[in-house]
Amino acid sequence: MAENDIDRDAIKDEVDQIFGNRPKHEGPELYQVNDQSSIKHVIGVISGKGGVGKSLVTGILATELARKGHKVGILDADITGPSIPKMFGLSGLHVFGQGDKIIPAQSKGGIKIMSTNLVLENENDPVLWRGPMLMGALKQFYEDTLWGDIDYLLVDMPPGTGDVALTVFQSLPIEGVVIVSSPQDLVQVIVGKAVKMAAMMNVPVLGVVENMSYMECPECGHKLEPFGPSHLQEIVDEFKVADLGRIPIDPKVAASCDAGTFESELPEGFIPEAVSAVEA
Numbered sequence: 133m134a135e136n137d138i139d140r141d142a143i144k145d146e147v148d149q150i151f152g153n154r155p156k157h158e159g160p161e162l163y164q165v166n167d168q169s170s171i172k173h174v175i176g177v178i179s180g181k182g183g184v185g186k187s188l189v190t191g192i193l194a195t196e197l198a199r200k201g202h203k204v205g206i207l208d209a210d211i212t213g214p215s216i217p218k219m220f221g222l223s224g225l226h227v228f229g230q231g232d233k234i235i236p237a238q239s240k241g242g243i244k245i246m247s248t249n250l251v252l253e254n255e256n257d258p259v260l261w262r263g264p265m266l267m268g269a270l271k272q273f274y275e276d277t278l279w280g281d282i283d284y285l286l287v288d289m290p291p292g293t294g295d296v297a298l299t300v301f302q303s304l305p306i307e308g309v310v311i312v313s314s315p316q317d318l319v320q321v322i323v324g325k326a327v328k329m330a331a332m333m334n335v336p337v338l339g340v341v342e343n344m345s346y347m348e349c350p351e352c353g354h355k356l357e358p359f360g361p362s363h364l365q366e367i368v369d370e371f372k373v374a375d376l377g378r379i380p381i382d383p384k385v386a387a388s389c390d391a392g393t394f395e396s397e398l399p400e401g402f403i404p405e406a407v408s409a410v411e412a
């Protein structure tokens with residue numbers, strides 16, 4: 133079969149077979165938050181592959197939930213490729229300890245953030261940690277951070293469906309996941325993997341957000357589809373997941389992520405279906 137051919141039936145069979153068949157949190161220990169913190173809901177943001185905008189969607193959800201008055205935290209579980217602190221203007225900042233606990237960084241809008249970048253001496257250093265160290269960092273970020281009272285802790289998961297992503301899934305009490313996709317070739321295979329990973333953990337999929345879905349011409353408003361036509365409807369039909377909206381390619385969004393002004397510049401009412409799905 134050519135690389136671009138999608139064997140939809142095979143994916144569907146595989147997903148169908150696995151759905152609901154595995155006990156939740158089978159495997160590694162489930163981390164426990166410290167007694168000075170209370171987290172009502174832990175929600176994961178996942179993607180079947182890297183670079184599709186998982187951190188962007190995590191940032192949008194966090195910003196919109198905080199604007200609605202919820203107490204929000206972000207655990208950047210993308211330990212080796214963290215991008216959350218920069219988006220929120222926390223570049224170069226370091227978290228500090230209180231006793232044996234860590235005080236998370238806080239964005240201007242009050243979002244509490246814990247990320248590898250906030251503990252590295254130099255945030256541009258590559259993180260060359262292997263499995264046990266990655267897991268040790270994740271455990272500390274969840275258990276030893278003084279989160280305080282949090283309504284929604286959003287977990288920016290490592291990209292893909294490999295070992296690290298699976299372990300993160302198994303170690304945190306994730307209540308539901310938002311899947312991020314993009315309109316590119318093979319995306320259904322990739323989304324299929326993410327759906328399957330959630331199914332293996334018995335974690336509900338809240339729905340799919342398609343990022344980089346189209347681009348609007350600033351002159352005439354005409355919609356262009358540089359990455360090809362949207363596959364969101366096909367994904368919704370094939371995997372029986374909710375459509376949580378499409379995000380256009382917007383150079384202003386990319387610039388605000390780079391400048392650390394994302395939170396104040398994000399227009400109100402972004403991906404409302406996804407925000408409501410997390411709140412439900």
Ligand SMILES: Nc1ncnc2c1ncn2[C@@H]1O[C@H](COP(=O)(O)OP(=O)(O)OP(=O)(O)O)[C@@H](O)[C@H]1O
Binds near residue numbers: 181184382385
């Ligand atoms: N809709 C968009 N419009 C413009 N730029 C975007 C959009 N979505 C993402 N980007 C840019 O693309 C880059 C990758 O996005 P992001 O970090 O959110 O992806 P990711 O899936 O979390 O990546 P990784 O796999 O590295 O964790 C960032 O520089 C981001 O600003």
